Amino acid sequence: xxxxxxxxxxxxxxxxxxxxxxxxxxxxxxxxxxxxxxxxxxxxxxxxxxxxxxxxxxxxxxxxxxxxxxxxx
Amino acid sequence: xxxxxxxxxxxxxxxxxxxxxxxxxxxxxxxxxxxxxxxxxxxxxxxxxxxxxxxxxxxxxxxxxxxxxxxxxxxxxxxxxxxxxxxxxxxxxxxxxxxxxxxxxxxxxxxxxxxxxxxxxxxxxxxxxxxxxxxxxxxxxxxxxxxxxxxxxxxxxxxxxxxxxxxxxxxxxxxxxxxxxxxxxxxxxxxxxxxxxxxxxxxxxxxxxxxxxxxxxxxxxxxxxxxxxxxxxxxxxxxxxxxxxxxxxxxxxxxxxxxxxxxxxxxxxxxxxxxxxxxxxxxxxxxxxxxxxxxxxxxxxxxxxxxxxxxxxxxxxxxxxxxxxxxxxxxxxxxxxxxxxxxxxxxxxxxxxx
Numbered sequence: 051x052x053x054x055x056x057x058x059x060x061x062x063x064x065x066x067x068x069x070x071x072x073x074x075x076x077x078x079x080x081x082x083x084x085x086x087x088x089x090x091x092x093x094x095x096x097x098x099x100x101x102x103x104x105x106x107x108x109x110x111x112x113x114x115x116x117x118x119x120x121x122x123x
Numbered sequence: 124x125x126x127x128x129x130x131x132x133x134x135x136x137x138x139x140x141x142x143x144x145x146x147x148x149x150x151x152x153x154x155x156x157x158x159x160x161x162x163x164x165x166x167x168x169x170x171x172x173x174x175x176x177x178x179x180x181x182x183x184x185x186x187x188x189x190x191x192x193x194x195x196x197x198x199x200x201x202x203x204x205x206x207x208x209x210x211x212x213x214x215x216x217x218x219x220x221x222x223x224x225x226x227x228x229x230x231x232x233x234x235x236x237x238x239x240x241x242x243x244x245x246x247x248x249x250x251x252x253x254x255x256x257x258x259x260x261x262x263x264x265x266x267x268x269x270x271x272x273x274x275x276x277x278x279x280x281x282x283x284x285x286x287x288x289x290x291x292x293x294x295x296x297x298x299x300x301x302x303x304x305x306x307x308x309x310x311x312x313x314x315x316x317x318x319x320x321x322x323x324x325x326x327x328x329x330x331x332x333x334x335x336x337x338x339x340x341x342x343x344x345x346x347x348x349x350x351x352x353x354x355x356x357x358x359x360x361x362x363x364x365x366x367x368x369x370x371x372x373x374x375x376x377x378x379x380x381x382x383x384x385x386x387x388x389x390x391x392x393x394x395x396x397x398x399x400x401x402x403x404x405x406x407x408x409x410x411x412x413x414x415x416x417x418x419x420x421x422x423x424x425x426x427x428x429x430x431x432x433x434x435x436x437x438x439x440x441x442x443x444x445x446x447x448x449x450x451x452x453x454x455x456x457x458x459x460x461x462x463x464x465x466x467x468x469x470x471x472x473x474x475x476x477x
Contacts, residue, residue: 106460110397113404 061123068115075108135441138434164425166418173414174338174407176254177236178214182335194219199256204247205229205240214250254345257337261326269322297321297462305466306473313469316356320349321462328406328454332447340457341407346399353465354395357472365472394468398461405457409450416443 083101087094172181181196198215210226217224220233223241230241240246268290275287283291302317303310327339339345357365367373369387372380419439424432 102456103460103463106401106456109405110401113408114397114400116408117400117404 059123061119064122065116065119068112068119071115072109072112075112076105079104079108135437138436139438140434162425164421166415166422169418170411170414174341174410175236176252176337176342178217178233178238178250178252179219180253180256180337199253200251201238202249202251203231203238204249206244253337254339254342257330257339258327258345261323261330261339264330265322265326294318301459301463302466305463305470307470307475309473312360313356313466316352317462317466317469320353320465321458324349324402324461325454325458328458329451331406331410332450332454338407338410340402341410343399343403346403349402349461350395350399353398353468354392357395357468358391360469361472362474364474364476368471394464398464402457402461405453409446409453412446413443413450416446 079101083097086097090097178201179196179198181194184192184194187193196219198213201210201212201214201217203210206229208227208229210229210231212224212226214233216222217231217233224231228242229244231238231246232241238246238248238250268286272287272290272294275283275285276291282288297318298314301321302314306313324340327345330336331338331340369391370384372383372387375383416439420432420436423435427434
């Protein structure tokens with residue numbers, strides 16, 4: 051068996067790691083946003099908007115990893 | 124209502140649990156082992172076929188009495204430019220990849236969805252493919268909807284009703300909160316482009332969720348063009364402040380300049396690149412998830428037999444419904460993010476001296 055045929059499913063592991071990164075990042079964003087909304091309910095709308103924007107940016111980075119994993123595996 | 128929910132929950136649970144008892148052993152009988160060995164259903168080609176572009180609009184296959192697959196699809200025109208000759212024909216002449224098409228001294232073959240010329244001549248493919256046809260449909264739909272809104276706005280009969288009441292707040296939201304806020308005084312110059320980008324991405328994202336439609340914004344060529352136009356606009360409208368911020372970042376000690384200037388210079392290219400990848404990956408990943416969850420039913424049919432497939436079906440369809448609702452949110456969000464970031468980049472390019 052040649053070295054190039056050894057396929058241990060690293061692409062799937064890579065995609066999983068990217069998903070962990072996205073989960074941790076967006077979880078932290080959501081948590082901080084909820085804390086801020088609890089402290090100042092009158093600004094909920096603005097906080098929610100910024101939460102969505104930041105979550106989309108973090109998800110963009112995680113999807114870089116997913117795209118590379120898709121190309122590989 | 125509570126009783127209805129209880130009945131439905133118990134019904135779904137029973138159907139799902141019974142998959143383990145209904146498993147047929149048709150894959151273990153020795154006489155079938157030779158013919159059934161390589162018939163385990165592989166979801167990857169099916170999922171990839173739904174994501175990728177194609178020269179015909181394929182809906183489904185049906186099996187006739189002999190067991191042959193008959194595809195049901197709409198053929199689209201193929202427009203090729205080879206070696207100074209323009210060849211136009213319908214993709215039905217390819218007979219779904221089984222036939223070669225000869226026009227003059229050129230012979231074309233469909234290989235893995237790409238058209239190649241058997242003699243090795245280079246082919247420029249201008250065909251109306253599935254994505255191009257879908258873009259035509261969404262552009263016509265968008266034109267009809269927005270023109271109706273504009274006409275209703277011009278008539279100004281008081282409180283807006285119907286389509287105008289739905290689209291006008293969205294248009295005003297894009298104009299005020301995305302474009303005007305991030306670009307500032309000169310926003311009217313960039314308003315048409317950003318408004319078009321928002322509605323184009325939104326309507327293509329939403330139409331892509333309909334079963335049997337084309338995956339337009341999940342095609343990296345489409346997102347590349349959109350982000351390339353943003354890149355061209357920011358580079359052309361960059362004023363002295365913009366280039367000054369890149370090559371002479373204010374407030375940076377001289378020691379750090381050899382690091383900061385290459386980073387800022389690369390940033391000119393990585394920002395539109397991230398725009399492209401973000402939209403492409405979000406939409407494609409959503410479609411792949413939905414298709415994979417439906418494929419679970421057929422994988423269960425292979426592993427557990429027909430009973431297994433019927434049992435997995437309700438769970439799978441519920442998951443698909445849940446993911447589709449999230450995908451509607453993602454459709455809006457990705458259109459908003461793309462337009463917002465494009466507005467921010469353009470705003471940075473035309474920023475005035477503080």
